Amino acid sequence: MKESRKIRVLLAEDSRSQREAISWVIGNAPYLELIGDAANGAEAVDMVEQLKPDIVLMDCHMPVMDGIEATRVIMGRCPVPIVVTSATFDANDVHPGLEALHEGALAIVPKPLDPAAENFDRLAEELCLTLKLMADVKVVRRLPRPSAASPRPPEDLANRPAPVREAREIRIIAMGASTGGPPVVLDILRRLGPRLDVPMLLVQHMSPGFIVGFASWLARGSGLPVEVAADNVAAAPGRVYIAPEDRHLGIDGRGRLTLDDGPPENGFRPSVSHLFRSVADAFGREALAILLTGMGQDGAEGLAYLAQKGGVTTVQDKQSSVVFGMPAAAIRMGAAQRVLAPPDIARFALAQLTRRRHQS
Helix, strand or coil, X not given: CCCCCCEEEEEECCCHHHHHHHHHHHHCCCCEEEEEEECCHHHHHHHHHHHCCCEEEEECCCCCCCHHHHHHHHHHHCCCCEEEEXXXXXXXXXXXXXXXXHCCCCEEEECCCCCCCCCHHHHHHHHHHHHHHHCCCCCCCCCCCCCCCCCCCCCCCCCCCCCCCCCCCCCEEEEEECCCHHHHHHHHHHHHHHHCCCCEEEEECCCCCCHHHHHHHHHHHHCCCEEECCCCCECCCCCEEECCXXXXXXXXXCCXXXXXXXXXXXXXXXXXXXXXXXXXXXXXXXXXXXXXXXXXXXXXXXXXXXXXXXXXXEEECCCCCCCECHHHHHHHCXXXXXXEXXXXXXXXXXXXXXXXXXXX
C-alpha cells in the first residue's frame, strides 16, 4: 500500500532551544515532515517562497521581522496556511498571536517546550493535530476582506431560509465562531461599539489557555467590556461574555449565565449549538444569533432551533469566511434568515437594536 504524502512544515522560531524542542515534536509525528526552520520572520518569508511548504508554524516574537509582519507579507505574496505559537498564556504573548490571526493566520496554539512537563504530551499532540487540520484550509492572497455588498449564497445552499418576523424586541445577542473567527468577532464588536445595549454571549473555539487573553484582546480592540463568563452572573446590557474553556455557556430565563460540564457537542465544549439552544429557550423571538466562519457544523443545529423558536438568525457569507463550514451547514438546514459579510452583520444587528429602542 502506497504511503500517503506527509504534510510539509516550515518552522519560524528565533530561540534555538525552542526550535529544537518543536522540531523534535514535529519530527515524531508520522504525518508531518519538517522541511526547514527560520530564525526570524524575514527568513520565513524567503523560505516560504523557496520551499513552498504546506503550512508554517510561526512564532511572533522574532528579530529582524516579527511573526505578525511575516504573516502579513506571506499572505500578500505567497499565501500558505499559518499557525502561530505562544510560549505562555500571558497577554504579552497572546495578543501578538491574535494580531497575527488578524493578518491571516488560522490558529494559535501553545508551545510544547519541556518534555518533563506533565502537559507536554497533550500540547505536542494538540500542536501536531492543529497543523494537520489547518494544512487543508484553502487560503487566499491576504485575509478575505468583507465587501460592501453581500453576495447571495449558492443556489444549492439556499434551501428556503426562514422568514424574519418583524416587530420584535431583541434583548440578547448570541454569537459563535471557530477557525478564522477572532478577527471577525473583533470587527463586529468594533462596529457595534457603545450602541450595543443588550448582553452578548460568545462561543469561540480556541486552544485551551487562550480565552482570557482573547477576552483582553477583544476588550482592548473594541472598547467594549469583555469578560470570561462566570456561572450564575446576571448578564448586563452592553457587556460581552465569552464561554470559558471546556465549559458550555448558556443563560436562563432570569437572564443569569449558566456553565455546565455536559458532553461535547459536534466535538466541542463549549459548543455553539448549546449556546444557541439555551438562548432560544430563555428568550425565543427576542434573541438574535450570529454564526461565523469555522470548520465542521457546530452551531447549525442550534441556529435552526433558535429560528424555530422565532428568533432572528444570520450567518457569515462564503466570500468573507476563512472556512465556510459552520455557516454552510446552517444554510443547508434552512436556519439562516440572512447571509451577510461581517460589516453587514453588524449593521443588521444595530438595525434590530434600533427597532427595539424605537418601540420602547
